[in-house]
Amino acid sequence: EPEVTQTPSHQVTQMGQEVILRCVPISNHLYFYWYRQILGQKVEFLVSFYNNEISEKSEIFDDQFSVERPDGSNFTLKIRSTKLEDSAMYFCASSELGGYTFGSGTRLTVV
């Protein structure tokens, strides 16, 4: 069964550093998403991406965040200058209208 692959599974970074979370969506999917889950809290929508541009973003997704599809297969989330409160599990997802699949997540710890 096709999977959404996220790397790395765990990342520890120092406050203020840039971090890039990587995702390989399912190959024939056209819609891509990032969500995050702060420990003990609800899963929150960050951003959706379609046709090489952001289609919707939440208020969480401020100027510190950016997304990119650099090579037609990867889908990345960059956090420019990490803060302690960015520590969370980040989930990538892809869909083709009804076939919504999540990756297994990247646990980001900012110290």
Add this chain to the structure above:
Amino acid sequence: AQSVTQLDSHVSVSEGTPVLLRCNYSSSYSPSLFWYVQHPNKGLQLLLKYTSAATLVKGINGFEAEFKKSETSFHLTKPSAHMSDAAEYFCVVTPYNFNKFYFGSGTKLNVKP
């Protein structure tokens, strides 16, 4: 506007007894509804989904859910709990365009031997 309310933050059942995890939704459009399960330190696994076909939806591992428009509910059930069912369960709604998912706050299911 879309939202999901999971009525119980924790549910505890004995192994072999039925499971009921409650979910109510609010949606301006004809929604699609999902249940996901998350085991500790794992990702989100799709249990089942409703996308305007049959209102009783069967999923993996013996789970099923019934879409009741009149009650705006999508409760998750299983006739007989297994120890391996212990996890956190999320009810999720998305509008017709699937632009984003709205997650409930989750229900932690504990299964006692």
